[in-house]
Amino acid sequence: MALAPQIERVWEANMQVYGADKVWRQLAREGTAVARCTVERLMRRQRLQGVRRGKVVRTTISDNKAPCPLDRVNRQFRAERPNQLWVSDFTYVSTWQG
Numbered sequence: 690m691a692l693a694p695q696i697e698r699v700w701e702a703n704m705q706v707y708g709a710d711k712v713w714r715q716l717a718r719e720g721t722a723v724a725r726c727t728v729e730r731l732m733r734r735q736r737l738q739g740v741r742r743g744k745v746v747r748t749t750i751s752d753n754k755a756p757c758p759l760d761r762v763n764r765q766f767r768a769e770r771p772n773q774l775w776v777s778d779f780t781y782v783s784t785w786q787g
C-alpha cells in the first residue's frame with residue numbers, strides 16, 4: 690500500500706491546512722501504522738505544507754539615509770534628583786488599530 694496517495698488524500702480532505710503531525714494522527718485514526726518522520730519526509734517530497742498560523746509583524750522599516758537622533762544625555766543615565774532625566778525608546782507598541 691502506497692503512503693503518498695493516502696497522505697495527499699488526507700491533506701486535500703482537510704483544506705490543505707494539515708501539517709505532518711495532523712496528517713500522521715489522521716492516518717493513525719484510520720488504522721494506517723506509519724512513523725511520523727515518514728509522513729514528514731513524504732510530505733516534503735510531495736511539496737505539501739500545512740498552514741503556518743500567526744501574522745508576521747514587521748516592526749521597523751529602516752531608512753539608512755535618515756539622520757539619527759542626538760544623544761542628549763551623552764550616555765550618562767544618572768540623575769542627581771527625581772524627575773531630572775527621563776529616557777525612553779519605543780521601538781514597537783502593539784495597538785488594536787495596528
